Amino acid sequence: MVALAEAITTPAVGAALDIEHVSHAFDIDGATLPVLHDVSLAIQPGEFVALLGPSGCGKSTLLRLVAGLEKPRAGALREDEVRITGPHPSRVVVFQDPTLFPWRSVWDNVALGLEAQGILKSQRARVDAVLDLVGLSSFRNAYPHQLSGGMAQRVALARALVNDPKILVLDEPLGKLDSLTRIAMQAELVSLWQREGFTTLLVTHDVEEALVLANRVIVLSDRPARIKADIAVQRPYPRHRGDPYLSDLRKQILALLGLEATW
């Protein structure tokens, strides 16, 4: 942590993200499948927003649009007023699978972004600092196949953080981890976010995860996704899973998702 503060002289500050009347669709076998319908969302700099919705509702598509990996059929996305037209290292995605490059060591995987931008030579210390931050310094020379699932996801997180992102986009990054690793990583994620100040957009289908992490939870409808509810979670961190306030919200959200009977 101290090392990172030394390496990064200007701490990252989150960017504002505006999603304006965005609609999107896929062409599958000649038919048009609408995925997003008129989604509008204004996210303040430094907010931690969780997108909750039923499986296959188009959450991940929205993330791909934010990342600039795809262009929306209608509407616009803006980062700090600037229209998003393609991927940019200021908006980094951590995917559900770590997707580490198996032919690169842990260190080289983390260095990927800096290398791609051609600034690795002057920024090598940042790679070391970020590896330190996620606690994997001793694994710098290991190859991905030697890592456990939680370690691999930590490397993926480090690979994102080293770029000093203004918006961190998380696509169910903890979805495939065992429940204990998951709880530990949730806490890490919150402290990273508090420390670095980036805007965070998290896609999850775990209501509890959304409530423990985010200060705003957006509930999406079935495909094509529309915003069903925009819920502020006004609770200080670290949050406790047994908090009755969170339990109430959880009940509400499950009801919105049509799952009240399971509570």
Add this chain to the structure above:
Amino acid sequence: MSTYSVSDTQAAVAPRASLDLAAIRSGSYATGVVASLVWAAFGVSCLYWPDLGDWSRTQSLGIGAFIIAAFVLFGTLAADFLGAAGLALRKRAPWLVAFGAFVTLWEVATAKFAWLPLPFFPPPQAILEVYTDDLPKLLDSVLASIKLQLGGYLIGASVGFLTGVSIGWSQKIGYWVHPVLRFIGPLPATAWLPIAFFTFPSSWSASTFLIALATGFPVTVLTWSGVASVSNAYYDVARTLGAKPSFLVLKVAIPAALPHVFVGLFMGLGSSFAVLVVAEMIGVKAGLGWYLQWAQGWAAYANMYAALIVMSLLCSGAITLLFRTRDRLLVWQKGVVKW
């Protein structure tokens, strides 16, 4: 932050061979002594019975066998003081027994009792004679073969790799190259021999072209399939991290495709050997293929076996070299085949 153990990474390092090695170490010196005795028996078989034919190297071969026997015996008894060499000898002792028995049988079955018809089955001393008396010609042939093979293979592998990457990456290039590849690629390169030998200015350039062709096809197809099968997720990750197209090709597509490329290089090596030998037999007036053909013309069977053994060593050596290169470049892969 949770704790993790270092054992995750170290477990993979434990060599599978350690069990076998332990067994060999704990075993007595018996196998090594037996190997020594078998080689001594080979020496006796050379010197005890008179030769049925006229071979000048029988005596040297017998003495050589005794020297080997002595070395094996010494190595076995002193194995504990010889370090890695001693261990290697112990590991190979069973093979030394088998090989010694084989040459003994060979000697007896050919030179001594002619159970196998002469001259089609020459004895070991006849082959030794080739290596000592016809060495200059054999060496010239080896050099000529290596030169031809290396040139053609390098050209074919480079062109194949570049073509494979291009059609795997660019649909436009693929549109033009793919039909040509489908039409020409499956044709055995040797089918071009008659045409190549009169269209090219020299038989050497014709052969180089054919070897390159035989190498290029599998390398192209495998590189192409390797590049085409790279997961989109890798490109997505690299693009969000700010990668430009050149980075995607050089640092994502090519490294990810490398395991496939090596399969192509391996297949190309095999088919280029076939072309090399045929080309040398038919048109090129040098090389081991030509030597074989020449030996056949003179009914010099010992020379043919001698050349065949050299050829086998060269081909095996080339493949070993390729696999070593692969192991160095693909250390990140699990479970690669050991050659």
